[in-house]
Amino acid sequence: MKRKIILFIIVFFLSIFLIGFILWETVFNPHRGVVKNFENSVSLSTKLTKEEALKDLDFVYAKLKERHPIWLEKTEEAIQIQKLIATEYQNKKEFFATKEFFTVTELYQQVSEILALMKDGHTRCSVYTNELLAVDDFTPLFAFGNPVAINGTDINQLYEVFKTRFSYEVDISIKNSFFSSYVFRNDILALIGIDTTKPVTFTYNTKFGFEGFTHNLIPHSESFYPSKEDVIAFLQSKNYSQKEIDSISDSTMVEYLAPNKVESATIEGNPQSWIWYTIDSKNDVAIFTFKQCNYNDEYIETVKKFFADVKKTNINNVAVDLRGNGGGNSNVANEFIRHLNIDSYKIWDCAVRAGPILKYYRKGYNTNKKYDTNFSGNVYILTNTQTYSAAMDFAMLIQDNNLGKIVGQPSSNKPESYGDILFFQLPNSKLQLCISFKKWYRIDQTKKDLLIEPDIPCPANEAVSVLYDLIKL
Numbered sequence: 001m002k003r004k005i006i007l008f009i010i011v012f013f014l015s016i017f018l019i020g021f022i023l024w025e026t027v028f029n030p031h032r033g034v035v036k037n038f039e040n041s042v043s044l045s046t047k048l049t050k051e052e053a054l055k056d057l058d059f060v061y062a063k064l065k066e067r068h069p070i071w072l073e074k075t076e077e078a079i080q081i082q083k084l085i086a087t088e089y090q091n092k093k094e095f096f097a098t099k100e101f102f103t104v105t106e107l108y109q110q111v112s113e114i115l116a117l118m119k120d121g122h123t124r125c126s127v128y129t130n131e132l133l134a135v136d137d138f139t140p141l142f143a144f145g146n147p148v149a150i151n152g153t154d155i156n157q158l159y160e161v162f163k164t165r166f167s168y169e170v171d172i173s174i175k176n177s178f179f180s181s182y183v184f185r186n187d188i189l190a191l192i193g194i195d196t197t198k199p200v201t202f203t204y205n206t207k208f209g210f211e212g213f214t215h216n217l218i219p220h221s222e223s224f225y226p227s228k229e230d231v232i233a234f235l236q237s238k239n240y241s242q243k244e245i246d247s248i249s250d251s252t253m254v255e256y257l258a259p260n261k262v263e264s265a266t267i268e269g270n271p272q273s274w275i276w277y278t279i280d281s282k283n284d285v286a287i288f289t290f291k292q293c294n295y296n297d298e299y300i301e302t303v304k305k306f307f308a309d310v311k312k313t314n315i316n317n318v319a320v321d322l323r324g325n326g327g328g329n330s331n332v333a334n335e336f337i338r339h340l341n342i343d344s345y346k347i348w349d350c351a352v353r354a355g356p357i358l359k360y361y362r363k364g365y366n367t368n369k370k371y372d373t374n375f376s377g378n379v380y381i382l383t384n385t386q387t388y389s390a391a392m393d394f395a396m397l398i399q400d401n402n403l404g405k406i407v408g409q410p411s412s413n414k415p416e417s418y419g420d421i422l423f424f425q426l427p428n429s430k431l432q433l434c435i436s437f438k439k440w441y442r443i444d445q446t447k448k449d450l451l452i453e454p455d456i457p458c459p460a461n462e463a464v465s466v467l468y469d470l471i472k473l
Contacts, residue, residue, distance in 0.1 A: 028355040030067070030437045034422050041128045041430045044105040044190050045197060048428055053102040054093065056426040060111050060125070060433060061089045067422055068123060069351055069439045072358040081118060088114050104429045105190045111431070112165040112191060120418045120436055122389070124167035126187065128425065128432040133186035135200070135215035137224045142231045143238075143248070144204035146179040149212075151194055151201055155179065161192045170451065173385040173412035186217045207244065268309065275299060277306045281313040285471050287382075287464070288336075289321040293328030293390040300335055307339045307373045316377035317471050320394065323382050323408060323460055327389025333397045334366070339373040345401045348393070348415065349441040379404030380467055383452060384460035388412035389419060393440075395452045400443035407470070408463040411452035415442035 025032060042048075048056075064085065065071050070078045092110050096102070102110075111125045141147070148155050159178055166188075168174035182188040186196045194200060201214045226234070235245050265287075269276030275290040275298065288306050290299065310318055320336065337345065347363045381395045383406055392411040398404045418436035425432055442448045458466045 028357065030352065030354055031422065033424070035425050038128050038423075038425060038432065039430050040130065041425075041432065042104050042428070044103065044108065044127065044186075046104045046429075047101045048104060048107060050096060050100050050102070052428040053107050054096050056107055056428050056431070057089070057092055057096060057111065059424075059426055060114065061085075063424055063433060063435055064115075064118075064123075067353060067435045067437050068118075068120075069353045069358055069418060069437065070118065070120075072353060072356070073439075084117050085114060088117060104431070107426075107429050108431055109165055109191060109193075111426075112167070115167050116163070116165055118167065119169055121167050121169045121413055122417075122419050122421050122434060122436040124434050125426075126432045126434070127190075128430065131219045131221060133196070133217040134220040134223045135184045135202070136218045136222075137213075137215060137226075138184070139224065139226045139230060139234050140202065140204055140213045141180070141184070142226055143234050144206055147183065147202040148205050148210065149203040150183060150189070152203075153194075155183070158183070158192045158194075162188070165191050169413040169417060170385070170410075172410075173388070176385050185220075189217075206238065207240065208238075268305070269302065275302050277302070277309075279309050279313060279315070281315060283468060283471065284315055285317040285319065285468065286310050286313075286315045287319045287321055287467075290332070291325055293325065293330065293332045293394070295329035295331040295335065299332060303336055303339065304371070307371075307375060310375065311373060317380070318375065318377060319380040319382055319407075319467055320398075321382045321463075322387045322391045322394060323384040323463065324386045325388070325391035326386065326412075327391050327393075330390040330393045332390065333394035336394070337397065337403070338369055338371050339375050340368070340379070340403065341370070341374040341376040342368050342401075342403065343370075344368055345397065345403070346443050348396070348443050351439045351441075353437045378471075380470070381406050382463040382467065383408040383411055383454060384463070385409050386412055387452070392452055396443060399452060399455070400447075405455040405470075406452060407456045407467055408454050408458060409460050410454065414449070414451055415440060416448045 070081055092114065095110070108125060108127070115124055146155070150158060159175065162178055162182075163174070166174065178188075183192075183202075189200060190196050196217060199214045199216050201212045203210050203212045231248075232245055235248070265278040265280035265283075267276060267278050271289075274292045274294065277286060277288040279286045286306065286309065288303070290302075306318075344365045344367050347366045349360065349362050351358050351360045379398060381398050381404060383392075383395050387395060387408075388411070392413055392415065395406055395411060396415045399406050418439050420436060420438040421434045422437050423432065423434055456466060456470065
């Protein structure tokens with residue numbers, strides 16, 4: 001009898017465990033069914049049948065309702081967005097019924113118009129490929145600034161189309177990205193209706209009037225990025241005088257070609273890579289730069305070496321350059337703070353969607369597992385309108401904990417936003433679908449509706465010189 005009772009108890013608990021495991025994997029696990037090994041998206045010119053296109057469209061809407069936190073929120077804004085998405089989805093279904101075939105480009109545009117309504121930069125549709133195509137030569141961009149037309153269509157008109165088909169949160173941020181980089185990629189060109197099966201002509205405003213430059217679209221890694229000398233030679237070939245060359249905007253030559261180059265500073269690492277730093281003992285400042293929030297061994301060791309050099313040279317001012325950093329893993333900020341002489345700091349709350357449940361986590365304070373660096377000097381963060389996601393979080397941690405000052409421009413998105421991405425692929429087109437499954441809340445709730453605003457506002461390309469002026473005060 002005793003054996004039967006023991007066996008019953010074992011079977012009972014095993015059954016509970018098995019039921020719990022099945023429920024977790026099929027209902028509650030946020031990562032259930034995500035794609036780990038991606039296939040390249042089908043060519044944008046490929047034709048899909050009406051049935052194939054509708055299946056991809058239905059997949060997108062089902063995943064949105066199933067995974068995104070907004071469908072479990074009860075605020076008036078969330079409910080309005082739910083209704084807006086549902087209406088647009090039905091409109092797309094009716095449109096898809098009117099044609100027998102759709103190109104992948106058309107599907108990409110229609111799906112993106114639905115996702116853009118959410119105003120969540122992390123929830124988006126994109127082309128998945130080993131390497132995107134881009135224009136073959138960026139020299140005209142560096143020489144003349146942003147183009148004014150593409151294939152004869154005014155760039156501002158194309159930008160208005162882009163805003164209806166791209167997931168973003170802040171107008172000024174996405175506008176800068178669109179004009180200076182996105183429009184040179186084949187996926188964005190296709191998204192705004194430019195024929196990418198042929199060479200593309202970009203028109204620039206030069207001193208002699210409007211001039212067009214026709215480019216082939218090639219693998220991005222093979223595109224030509226000119227040096228400053230290349231740009232000067234190009235302008236000379238266009239009969240620009242030396243005075244005119246010298247007056248070329250910093251936004252084209254300095255920001256692209258000479259990041260953080262200060263005559264008295266020693267550069268550690270390669271400024272053309274994703275991570276490096278400068279040590280300027282003469283002016284008592286060190287600048288740590290990274291363009292992606294990659295929390296890996298290289299990042300950890302580079303931060304350690306940075307603070308070791310700061311300590312060795314008795315520097316009292318450190319800056320983190322997050323201009324142009326599009327985010328990644330937010331642990332990069334925590335790792336950096338471990339070198340500061342503080343015992344704890346406030347961190348942000350979040351809500352996580354787990355199936356039919358939206359679970360709120362109140363974080364409060366984080367104990368700082370300090371290294372023996374114990375840096376107690378001044379901390380500055382350099383930001384611009386491309387400081388996004390985890391990079392924006394880095395700036396928030398510093399600002400909202402009063403650990404340092406922000407120099408530059410407002411961030412690319414608000415701290416109070418959606419994030420952490422689940423990856424899927426549409427069944428027929430193999431377009432990539434990214435969906436947020438968390439909502440983040442700002443540490444300082446008195447500023448919850450604001451971007452990370454700089455304490456010392458200035459143009460992005462002047463942030464380093466402004467930093468030096470601050471240190472001299």
